[in-house]
Amino acid sequence: FDYLDIIWSKTYKKGLSELDILYKKVAKIALGVDMRERSIQVYKSMGWLPLHLRRQLHLSTYMYRIINSLCPRHFPEKFSYVSGGSRDGEQCNLYTKKSKTHKEFYYLGAKAWNNLPRNIRESESAKHFASAYKNLLITSLTVDVDYQINNSYNYFYPTAENS
DSSP: OOTTHHHHTTSOHHHHHHHHHHHHHHHHHHHTOOTTSOHHHHHHHHTOOOHHHHHHHHHHHHHHHHHTTOSOTTTGGGOOBOOSSSHHHHTTOBOOOOOSSSOOHHHHHHHHHHTSOHHHHTOSSHHHHHHHHHHHHHHHHHHOTTOOOOOOTTOOOOOTTTO
């Protein structure tokens, strides 16, 4: 489910929904629960994230690596911080380039980074970042009674700290 998900996650919503159904079935079989059990409860029991949040975590983790120069040299050059006295500048947000389709990596990467709480952005390592962000996403799901799966490639789930 994770192999190159940063790339293929921009496919049609129907394809992502079909993959999500398979992922739910695997989780329920692994736990040995009834197929009618609510998926979110199964994910919480296993410490898993729904697929769309796994993709969000992976893209955000890759952005952490880019921002902290833990990737090939040409990637950090593609992103710039918002400057000036704006709220985005004070939050150390990345400039989101204009995009006709909203499927470009640079657009989605900046959007994912800007969605992160500042304390998560300032993690000391990529491993700590991924762990802290995953825990935040799971916690956010636990408290969000209105949670709905959204397989849109350009939707980023707001966490409890930044909603």
